[in-house]
Amino acid sequence: MKLKFEQITPYFFILPHLGFFAVFLAFPVFFGIYISMHRWELLDWEKPFIGFGNFAKIFDSTTIQYEYFWNSLGNTLKFVVFSLPFLVITGLLLALLINQNLKFKGLFRCIFYTPVVLSITSVTLMWNWLLDTQSGLINYILSLGGYTPIAWLSTTEWAWVSLVVVTVWWTVGQNMLLFLAGLQDIAEHLYEAAKIDGANAWQRFWSITLPSLKPTTLFVTVMTTIASFNVFGQPYMMTRGGPGRDTQVAIMYIQEEAFSNYRFGNAAAMALIVSVFIIVISIFQFRLLSSDVEY
Amino acid sequence: MLSTSLKPESQTIEWPISIIPETFTGENYREIFNNSARTPIFRWFFNSILIATATTILVVFIDALAAYAYARLEFKGRKLLFWLLMTTMMVPPVTNLIPNYIIVDSFGWIDTYYAMIFPAAASVFGVFLLRQFFKGIPKELEESAYIDGCNKFQIFYQIILPLAKPALITLGLFTFLGSWNAFLWPLIVTNSAEMRPLTPGLSLLQGYYIIEHGKLMAGAFLSAIPVIIVFAFAQRYFVRGISLTGIKG
Numbered sequence: 244m245k246l247k248f249e250q251i252t253p254y255f256f257i258l259p260h261l262g263f264f265a266v267f268l269a270f271p272v273f274f275g276i277y278i279s280m281h282r283w284e285l286l287d288w289e290k291p292f293i294g295f296g297n298f299a300k301i302f303d304s305t306t307i308q309y310e311y312f313w314n315s316l317g318n319t320l321k322f323v324v325f326s327l328p329f330l331v332i333t334g335l336l337l338a339l340l341i342n343q344n345l346k347f348k349g350l351f352r353c354i355f356y357t358p359v360v361l362s363i364t365s366v367t368l369m370w371n372w373l374l375d376t377q378s379g380l381i382n383y384i385l386s387l388g389g390y391t392p393i394a395w396l397s398t399t400e401w402a403w404v405s406l407v408v409v410t411v412w413w414t415v416g417q418n419m420l421l422f423l424a425g426l427q428d429i430a431e432h433l434y435e436a437a438k439i440d441g442a443n444a445w446q447r448f449w450s451i452t453l454p455s456l457k458p459t460t461l462f463v464t465v466m467t468t469i470a471s472f473n474v475f476g477q478p479y480m481m482t483r484g485g486p487g488r489d490t491q492v493a494i495m496y497i498q499e500e501a502f503s504n505y506r507f508g509n510a511a512a513m514a515l516i517v518s519v520f521i522i523v524i525s526i527f528q529f530r531l532l533s534s535d536v537e538y
Numbered sequence: 539m540l541s542t543s544l545k546p547e548s549q550t551i552e553w554p555i556s557i558i559p560e561t562f563t564g565e566n567y568r569e570i571f572n573n574s575a576r577t578p579i580f581r582w583f584f585n586s587i588l589i590a591t592a593t594t595i596l597v598v599f600i601d602a603l604a605a606y607a608y609a610r611l612e613f614k615g616r617k618l619l620f621w622l623l624m625t626t627m628m629v630p631p632v633t634n635l636i637p638n639y640i641i642v643d644s645f646g647w648i649d650t651y652y653a654m655i656f657p658a659a660a661s662v663f664g665v666f667l668l669r670q671f672f673k674g675i676p677k678e679l680e681e682s683a684y685i686d687g688c689n690k691f692q693i694f695y696q697i698i699l700p701l702a703k704p705a706l707i708t709l710g711l712f713t714f715l716g717s718w719n720a721f722l723w724p725l726i727v728t729n730s731a732e733m734r735p736l737t738p739g740l741s742l743l744q745g746y747y748i749i750e751h752g753k754l755m756a757g758a759f760l761s762a763i764p765v766i767i768v769f770a771f772a773q774r775y776f777v778r779g780i781s782l783t784g785i786k787g
Contacts, residue, residue: 252690256607257619259600260665267660268626271637278637353773360765362719364740368758371744372751473630476721480741494632494722501636502726511636518633525628 279512285505297512308500312513314488315496316520318478322492323471326407330467331460333411334418339452341419342426352423356416363413363476370409371396371481399489402482406490410477414470418463425459426452458532465528472521493517579757581732582739587764589651589724589735590717593658597713598706600659605668606694610680620669623662635722642727653727654735658717664709671705672698708775711768718765736761 279297281290300306341351358366373380374395382392395405429452437447475494478484484491497517501510607613608620638657647653675698683693699706718737725738734742743757769776 249690250613253607253611253613253616256603256611256690256694260604260659261619263600263656263659264623264626264662266641267638267657268629268634268662269622271634271641272626272629274637274641275633278640353770356776357766357769360715360719360769361762362737362740362765363721364737365758365761368740368744368754372754375751378751469630473632480744494635497632497635498722498726501639507636507640514632514636518630521630521632522628 275511275515278507279515281508283506283508283511285507290508293508297508298516300509301512301516308509308513311488311491311496312493312516315491316493316517318488318490319472319474319493319517321403322406322410322474322478323468325403326410326471327464327467329407329411330415330418330471331463333415334463335422335456335460337415337419338422338426339448342423352420355419358413359416361413364480366409366413367477367480370405370412374405374481396482397486399486402486402490406477406481409481410471410474413477414467418467421463421466422456422459425456429455461528461532465525465532468528469521469525472517472524577739577743577757578732579736579739579743579760582734582736583760585651585733585739586718586735586737589654590714592651592655593717594710594713596655596659597661597664598710601664601709602668602699602702602706603694605665606672606698608665609669609672610677611690623665627662627666631722635726638723639726648727649729649733651733654717654720654724657723658713658720664713667709668702668705671702675701704775707772711772711775714768715765 280292280294282293282296283290300308301312303309337355341348341355345351372378374382376382376392376394376397379395381395386392393401395401433451433455434447437451442450473494474492475498478490478492479495482490484495488496493513494517497510497513500506500513608616608623642648642653642657645652647656679697679701680693683697688696718735720735721737721741724735725741728734728738731739731742740757740761743754
């Protein structure tokens, strides 16, 4: 009997977590595929099987779903492409700045990291006020310099600028910390040897710091890409997807289709397409990562 | 932000903008606190505290148990199960958004705290984080306890958990923060204003006070206070956790 009990003990340890995992993470993946193959609308009792009908609608260029969905996925991609370089490079620059033997290193690190812990609504409420066309601080400063006020959130180009700036302000501290950890792993003697060989600061940065940070940079890039693909809160709170649908991102449209139009089948199909997109890109990037880095 | 929230409404749109309000007022705070039917901000605050605390306790508890088994115990299917957990880390949150809504709805959990607590317990991040930590604890400690006659639960409770305290705190902080700042999921599983946590609740504030910046800033500030306090006291755990895994909770 004792032996038997010993054998089943491990399952007591894993079961509580495994239960939640099965119901809310593993099963929903398959359930999502199931939903996407049915005409699943909130008010209908009947949820008939329609095979790939929902997908066909999304790929049929005469439907409204086609127009709005691909527009929103395109906007998500735009957001990734616009924000990624700034998030990575600014993170690196901040880390380099702090890694100099500054007097208030800890304080600076704390200041730059603090926005990361704030909620998206705190961040966007504050920035919406700063960016307000009539009464915002930023247009006020511009007016002091004699510039005309800019409609930061209601013209397409400036809306993208605002979204990227706010995203960088909000999340760059995360990348900064990762780069700082990477910088601290570089052996000091490399720099000393280079100094003896007469390398100047720029040469030392170019041939020691940057190559040593390669694994960190790849990791930061992968993580930032995945996070940016999941963008929702910034455009939801700041531009409401506007002007028009110019900044409506994929998750916003999926949310609209499911919870305003109650077409769950369609929305589930769209969510699957977006998911496949994200998974393929992250696998591709992880491949790149693991071919270069040994863990 | 703090400065604007303390200004009377007329001064918030005044140019030039002054950093120090000419006249201080607590009116913005009074008003959003009193306006309890449409924007019950105290209730949101309470909801957030309750949901984040419950989620944190649940997640740390079940993840510690599971992580210990995956790190140290021998059982059939261990490798396969752990591989399954790790694979789902690739699944983006949007995949499960609609199915989970329908599941939670079928449980009758829409507009309840359950909907905002239990699905969060499925996360595998904590299991991964703690397993890494448990693997670093020397095996000899457990073996000697085993010889002394401790069973697996006693070893876990009396030896592993006390040693893993820093990792447990790190996971707890990430979980609390993640729950406090969750936006999309609580937004879709709540219908009534009074069931919302603070983070999605504040988005209602924007609708009602579209040009009243003082009130918006008061709300934003209230939501930021707890996380900034938590962060200030526990900074080193954040830094450790991030360098350990590279991921925010």
